[in-house]
Amino acid sequence: MPLPDQPPPQPVAGTLLGRVLRQTLDACRQDIAAFRKAPGAARDKLSVHGGREPVTDLDLALQDRITNVLARAFPKTPVIAEEGLAAIPRLPDDCLLVDPLDGTAALLAGSSEFAVAVCLVRSGIPAEGVIDLPAYDIRISTAPGLLHVTGDLTRLPLHGPGALLTSPRHADTARTLLSGTRWSPQPVATASVKMSLVALGRAPAAAYLPQPGGGAAPWDYPAAALAIAAAGGTVHDTAGRDLARSRPARLDGWLATRDQPDAALAALLSPPTPADR
Structure with missing residues (x-):
């Protein structure tokens, strides 16, 4: 779907990262939908900024799904994911950054303002990204000069x-x-x-x-x-x-x-x- 006042996205099926994660993110959507119907318990964790924030078993399950697929698809590229980190590590030049559930507190509050985000970094610079907005059935695959969107933007x-x-x-x-x-x-x-x-x-x-x-x-x-x-x-x-x-x-x-x-x-x-x- 063309974006307002922008040229249409390029006629390709997104990025390599988007293709690698497509089925996994579909499965993550199912996990999230089930959690929204029957929310699990949340517990506090120490964030990398020193404060407290909630975490659930869903966060951990999504992270496991995503990181396992990425590790197989990009065996030579370190995967750095949010859950389980007590501090922000030194990032290598090439890595995959994973936020398995950006907005856990929002999800727990019944909001739709949460996302799954993954970025492939090459030579220290973002090279490809995927953002999934499960509550809106919108998925973005992006790279420099490329914006590929699936879903109905009017739902946003x-x-x-x-x-x-x-x-x-x-x-x-x-x-x-x-x-x-x-x-x-x-x-x-x-x-x-x-x-x-x-x-x-x-x-x-x-x-x-x-x-x-x-x-x-x-x-x-x-x-x-x-x-x-x-x-x-x-x-x-x-x-x-x-x-x-x-x-x-x-x-x-x-x-x-x-x-x-x-x-x-x-x-x-x-x-x-x-x-x-």
């Missing part, structure tokens, strides 16, 4: 021309910072979902505001950053790095836009003031 929420998607806990701060501008912050829970909505023309911008104790891990965003770049948009961090063309790393904040960001949006990546702390 459509945000207005002044919408800025941001994390729910950052929404009030964003409203204060953007007061008097054309931008209206809208809470959306997870990085992959926020960026995917921008890439697919369902929102004009998204941001993760720099906040003490916050941050994005290297498996959270590179696949979706590739999708935004392929759609003609940009995503940058607080240092101005283009995240579709930079080594994945822990981030303090990021800004994704379909068009060149204006001054009000660019200012969101400034370090927080004492009042924000």
Whole structure:
């Protein structure tokens, strides 16, 4: 399906990574659907940022499914997946980054704002990505210059021309910072979902505001950053790095836009003031 104001996706069946994961992600969708009907218990884990966040047996099962397939398909490429890590490891130049369930808390709360995200990194740079949005039956396969989408985009929420998607806990701060501008912050829970909505023309911008104790891990965003770049948009961090063309790393904040960001949006990546702390 052509994206709004964008050339049609290339007439190929996605990326190699997308083809490798197609059946596995179909099975993951079934696991997620079963969990949504009968949610399992959640327990707290220590995140790589030092806080606490929920994890379920579903997270672990999805991770096992995905990493086993990737290990067979890419036997010489290390697979680095979120669950089980106490800290962000040093990433090799070539690796596969896996977020088996970006948005566990959202899923547990009954929200549709969760995703499965996988990125193939070559020579330190994102090379291919897959983002699956199971609640919407949307799947994105992407690489530089390629955006292949399956599913009905009209199933996705459509945000207005002044919408800025941001994390729910950052929404009030964003409203204060953007007061008097054309931008209206809208809470959306997870990085992959926020960026995917921008890439697919369902929102004009998204941001993760720099906040003490916050941050994005290297498996959270590179696949979706590739999708935004392929759609003609940009995503940058607080240092101005283009995240579709930079080594994945822990981030303090990021800004994704379909068009060149204006001054009000660019200012969101400034370090927080004492009042924000």
